[in-house]
Amino acid sequence: MAPQAQEPALSFACTRLGAAIFCGALLAGCAKGIDLDRMGIDRTIVTSSTTSTAQDEAASDEAAIRAAISSWVPGTPLPEAMPWVNIATGSSGAIQSISDTIDADGACRTFNASRESFDGVGLYRGRACSNGGVWRVTSLDKS
DSSP states (O other): OHHHHHHHHHHHHHHHHHHHHHHHHHHHHHHHTOOTTTTTOOTTOOOOOOOOOHHHHHHHHHHHHHHHHHTSOTTSOOOSEEEEEETTTTEEEEEEEEEEEEETTEEEEEEEEEEEETTEEEEEEEEEEESSSOEEEEEEEEO
């Protein structure tokens, strides 16, 4: 009786193997027949690596922080925090801990700014002064 019990199992294994070979051959034939040009794929697009460096990105982000600071109009209430975004690098952050002083440079504001990007989080300490109505960043140093 043992030989009869093995025959159905062997028959089932052969059937599964045959089905797998058939499906593989069928898929291989279908893959060969696909014409990507007919599907409307644009082959004129070429990609390459970018040449920007971490220093270029940091300088660009610092410029975005400067622009946010410079956009404040003298005499307006100080915000608790002001977000900034640099679309060119994908970085963003917030300007906070703002305090006003008046000295020889005119009305000045010291602040802290954060920078969040793909390479991590950076903190900056800065100072902006206004002498005549336009804010100018006088220092921006990485903490």
